Amino acid sequence: MKSFRMTLLAAVALLMLFGAFSYTFVLLPDLHGDLTEIGVRRRVLGTTVLHLQFAAAAMWAFALMVCLAVVETMRGKSIARAPLAIIATIYVVFGATAFSASHNPHHLGPVAMGVLLGVALLFPIPAPSL
Numbered sequence: 001m002k003s004f005r006m007t008l009l010a011a012v013a014l015l016m017l018f019g020a021f022s023y024t025f026v027l028l029p030d031l032h033g034d035l036t037e038i039g040v041r042r043r044v045l046g047t048t049v050l051h052l053q054f055a056a057a058a059m060w061a062f063a064l065m066v067c068l069a070v071v072e073t074m075r076g077k078s079i080a081r082a083p084l085a086i087i088a089t090i091y092v093v094f095g096a097t098a099f100s101a102s103h104n105p106h107h108l109g110p111v112a113m114g115v116l117l118g119v120a121l122l123f124p125i126p127a128p129s130l
Contacts, residue, residue, distance in 0.1 A: 006073045008120035013070050015113050016063035024056040062087045066117065081121050088117040 031052060035045050065087065069079040095110030 002073065002076075005120050005123040006070060008116055009066060009070045009073060012113050012117045012120065013063060013066040015109070015116075016059070016066055019109065019113070020056065020059035020063045023059055028052050028056055062090075084117060084121055088114040088121065090114070091117070 028049075032045075032049050035048060040048070065083060069084055072079045091110040091114030093114075095107050095112075095114065098104070098107035099111065
Protein backbone atom coordinates (compact mmCIF):
# COMPACT_ATOMS: atom_id res chain seq x y z
CA MET A 1 0.00 0.00 0.00
CA LYS A 2 2.88 2.34 0.73
CA SER A 3 4.13 2.14 -2.85
CA PHE A 4 0.64 2.75 -4.30
CA ARG A 5 0.17 5.79 -2.06
CA MET A 6 3.64 7.01 -3.02
CA THR A 7 2.83 6.50 -6.72
CA LEU A 8 -0.38 8.50 -6.39
CA LEU A 9 1.37 11.27 -4.47
CA ALA A 10 4.20 11.37 -7.01
CA ALA A 11 1.72 11.58 -9.90
CA VAL A 12 -0.13 14.42 -8.18
CA ALA A 13 3.15 16.20 -7.42
CA LEU A 14 4.24 15.99 -11.06
CA LEU A 15 0.86 17.21 -12.31
CA MET A 16 0.87 20.09 -9.83
CA LEU A 17 4.44 21.05 -10.74
CA PHE A 18 3.49 20.99 -14.42
CA GLY A 19 0.45 23.15 -13.69
CA ALA A 20 2.42 25.65 -11.62
CA PHE A 21 5.14 25.83 -14.27
CA SER A 22 2.63 26.33 -17.10
CA TYR A 23 0.70 28.96 -15.16
CA THR A 24 3.84 30.86 -14.15
CA PHE A 25 5.76 30.78 -17.41
CA VAL A 26 3.07 30.45 -20.09
CA LEU A 27 -0.30 31.73 -18.92
CA LEU A 28 0.74 34.58 -16.63
CA PRO A 29 3.02 36.36 -19.16
CA ASP A 30 0.36 35.88 -21.85
CA LEU A 31 -2.33 37.44 -19.65
CA HIS A 32 0.01 40.27 -18.71
CA GLY A 33 0.67 40.95 -22.38
CA ASP A 34 -3.03 40.86 -23.25
CA LEU A 35 -3.91 43.27 -20.45
CA THR A 36 -1.14 45.62 -21.57
CA GLU A 37 -2.24 45.34 -25.20
CA ILE A 38 -5.85 46.30 -24.48
CA GLY A 39 -4.70 49.30 -22.47
CA VAL A 40 -5.67 48.40 -18.93
CA ARG A 41 -4.83 51.28 -16.58
CA ARG A 42 -1.39 50.97 -15.01
CA ARG A 43 -2.65 50.70 -11.41
CA VAL A 44 -5.23 48.03 -12.32
CA LEU A 45 -2.65 46.17 -14.38
CA GLY A 46 -0.12 46.17 -11.55
CA THR A 47 -2.63 44.98 -8.97
CA THR A 48 -4.02 42.30 -11.26
CA VAL A 49 -0.59 40.96 -12.16
CA LEU A 50 0.38 40.97 -8.49
CA HIS A 51 -2.65 38.80 -7.68
CA LEU A 52 -1.84 36.49 -10.57
CA GLN A 53 1.71 36.17 -9.23
CA PHE A 54 0.32 35.34 -5.79
CA ALA A 55 -1.79 32.60 -7.37
CA ALA A 56 1.35 31.24 -9.05
CA ALA A 57 3.23 31.28 -5.74
CA ALA A 58 0.36 29.42 -4.06
CA MET A 59 0.39 26.80 -6.81
CA TRP A 60 4.13 26.28 -6.33
CA ALA A 61 3.70 26.07 -2.55
CA PHE A 62 0.94 23.45 -2.85
CA ALA A 63 3.01 21.44 -5.33
CA LEU A 64 6.07 21.57 -3.06
CA MET A 65 4.01 20.45 -0.06
CA VAL A 66 2.89 17.38 -2.04
CA CYS A 67 6.51 16.80 -3.13
CA LEU A 68 7.53 16.86 0.52
CA ALA A 69 4.84 14.27 1.26
CA VAL A 70 6.32 12.06 -1.47
CA VAL A 71 9.79 12.33 0.07
CA GLU A 72 8.44 11.61 3.56
CA THR A 73 6.53 8.60 2.26
CA MET A 74 9.65 7.31 0.53
CA ARG A 75 11.51 7.56 3.83
CA GLY A 76 8.74 5.68 5.64
CA LYS A 77 7.74 8.70 7.68
CA SER A 78 4.24 9.76 8.53
CA ILE A 79 2.79 12.62 6.50
CA ALA A 80 0.56 15.42 7.71
CA ARG A 81 -2.87 14.64 6.28
CA ALA A 82 -4.75 17.82 7.16
CA PRO A 83 -2.78 20.26 4.96
CA LEU A 84 -2.90 17.81 2.05
CA ALA A 85 -6.64 17.33 2.53
CA ILE A 86 -7.09 21.11 2.41
CA ILE A 87 -5.07 21.26 -0.82
CA ALA A 88 -7.12 18.43 -2.32
CA THR A 89 -10.35 20.21 -1.39
CA ILE A 90 -9.16 23.51 -2.85
CA TYR A 91 -8.23 21.86 -6.14
CA VAL A 92 -11.53 19.94 -6.43
CA VAL A 93 -13.70 22.94 -5.54
CA PHE A 94 -11.79 25.36 -7.77
CA GLY A 95 -11.71 22.96 -10.72
CA ALA A 96 -15.41 22.07 -10.41
CA THR A 97 -16.39 25.73 -10.09
CA ALA A 98 -14.25 26.77 -13.05
CA PHE A 99 -15.53 23.89 -15.18
CA SER A 100 -19.16 24.61 -14.33
CA ALA A 101 -18.68 28.22 -15.43
CA SER A 102 -16.64 27.59 -18.58
CA HIS A 103 -17.25 23.95 -19.60
CA ASN A 104 -13.58 23.97 -20.60
CA PRO A 105 -12.14 20.46 -20.07
CA HIS A 106 -8.82 21.99 -18.97
CA HIS A 107 -10.53 22.89 -15.71
CA LEU A 108 -11.02 19.20 -14.95
CA GLY A 109 -7.24 18.96 -14.37
CA PRO A 110 -7.40 20.45 -10.88
CA VAL A 111 -10.38 18.22 -10.10
CA ALA A 112 -8.36 15.15 -11.10
CA MET A 113 -5.37 16.32 -9.04
CA GLY A 114 -7.54 16.91 -5.99
CA VAL A 115 -9.29 13.56 -6.32
CA LEU A 116 -5.99 11.68 -6.76
CA LEU A 117 -4.55 13.44 -3.73
CA GLY A 118 -7.67 12.62 -1.72
CA VAL A 119 -7.48 8.96 -2.73
CA ALA A 120 -3.82 8.86 -1.70
CA LEU A 121 -4.82 10.18 1.72
CA LEU A 122 -7.37 7.40 2.20
CA PHE A 123 -4.65 4.79 2.61
CA PRO A 124 -3.49 4.17 6.16
CA ILE A 125 -0.34 6.01 7.06
CA PRO A 126 2.11 3.99 9.13
CA ALA A 127 3.07 5.18 12.57
CA PRO A 128 6.39 7.01 12.64
CA SER A 129 9.37 4.75 13.22
CA LEU A 130 11.67 5.46 16.10
